Amino acid sequence: MQIRDLSLAIEQCISTASSVWSPELQKALLKAAHFGMAFSNGYDSNRFARFLRELRVLNEVHRRRIGMPITYSQFQELGESCLINRLIDIGAYGLAAEICSWLKRDQQEGIDRVLLEWVQVLLQLGDVQEALTRAAAAQRPQLMHQVVRHLMKGQKRAEYELAIRKIPLAQCLYQDLIRDESERGSSKMMLALLEQASDFERQTMFHLDALENEINPAERLNYLRRAKESARNMGDKGVEELLNDIAAFAPGQSERGQDQLTIRDTVIEFAADPQKVAQFKHQAKLTDKQ
Numbered sequence: 001m002q003i004r005d006l007s008l009a010i011e012q013c014i015s016t017a018s019s020v021w022s023p024e025l026q027k028a029l030l031k032a033a034h035f036g037m038a039f040s041n042g043y044d045s046n047r048f049a050r051f052l053r054e055l056r057v058l059n060e061v062h063r064r065r066i067g068m069p070i071t072y073s074q075f076q077e078l079g080e081s082c083l084i085n086r087l088i089d090i091g092a093y094g095l096a097a098e099i100c101s102w103l104k105r106d107q108q109e110g111i112d113r114v115l116l117e118w119v120q121v122l123l124q125l126g127d128v129q130e131a132l133t134r135a136a137a138a139q140r141p142q143l144m145h146q147v148v149r150h151l152m153k154g155q156k157r158a159e160y161e162l163a164i165r166k167i168p169l170a171q172c173l174y175q176d177l178i179r180d181e182s183e184r185g186s187s188k189m190m191l192a193l194l195e196q197a198s199d200f201e202r203q204t205m206f207h208l209d210a211l212e213n214e215i216n217p218a219e220r221l222n223y224l225r226r227a228k229e230s231a232r233n234m235g236d237k238g239v240e241e242l243l244n245d246i247a248a249f250a251p252g253q254s255e256r257g258q259d260q261l262t263i264r265d266t267v268i269e270f271a272a273d274p275q276k277v278a279q280f281k282h283q284a285k286l287t288d289k290q
Contacts, residue, residue: 006040014051018072023059030055053102057083060099066092080105084114093118112143119147128155128163136167148173200234 013033017026030052037043058075061068061083068086075083080103087096093114100110115138122131128151135147148170151160164170207227 006036007043010036010040010043014048017055018051021062026055026059053104056102057099060095061087066090066095084110088114088117091121093121111138112140115140115143116146119143120150123147123150123154128160129166132163132167132170136169141169141173144169145173145177148177152177198233200230203230204234206230 010033013029013036017029017033020026020029033048037045037048054072054075058070058072060066061070066087070078070083080099084096084099084105087093087099096114097111097118100114103110105111115134119131119135122128122134131147132144135144138144148160148164151164152174161174164174204227207223207230
């Protein structure tokens with residue numbers, strides 16, 4: 001039999017495949033269409049590939065575990081978003097995410113949205129650990145960020161911090177969020193987190209940063225004392241000795257009203273008084289070169 005219009009024959013094979021429900025018959029028709037495309041320049045191969053992806057979606061939702069009897073024409077009329085929303089509504093999050101991948105939907109509007117809906121359900125059920133685990137498995141920091149934010153707003157701190165500590169990605173993002181909040185004035189949570197994690201190095205830096213920004217002399221001395229304690233717990237003798245030297249010099253600075261001056265600047269300030277300079281050098285353990 002001679003085929004006069006090869007493009008029309010290809011189109012008819014594809015159209016028929018879209019209207020039958022048997023995967024075996026679909027495969028035979030699509031194989032014929034693909035064979036014809038090898039001898040024709042009139043059919044868009046990208047369109048054919050798109051149809052294969054859509055047919056895969058339909059065959060998957062036709063399966064018994066989903067049981068959604070939607071035809072190809074109905075799918076075209078409803079659109080991808082409507083189908084994905086329906087799958088989310090019935091709790092088929094895994095399939096919804098797979099379909100987003102098959103159809104190559106935008107990540108934020110596709111897989112990320114499905115996963116976010118999934119973890120939000122888990123959070124509503126109170127399954128914090130499972131929500132974090134799912135978000136971590138997705139390997140999408142933005143999704144994990146949203147989950148951690150949700151926990152901080154709606155869960156008790158003791159509960160979500162315990163769960164967050166078990167997942168490194170969540171812990172890192174949580175610390176970043178707390179650090180941002182501390183920069184806006186809520187520093188207590190950041191310090192509590194560092195103390196909970198026994199992160200003595202960052203505790204030392206935290207107290208030194210607070211010292212630099214503090215005006216009150218008594219509070220400056222308090223931050224310095226706590227920085228020394230953190231350095232000692234960290235086991236860094238060099239930093240501890242340096243802070244001890246600064247601590248020995250600090251009370252005199254406060255008495256002179258020169259808290260904002262460095263040790264070197266203070267020595268320069270009193271350069272004309274050899275006795276004072278000698279006293280400062282002794283207190284701060286400065287060498288002649290320094």
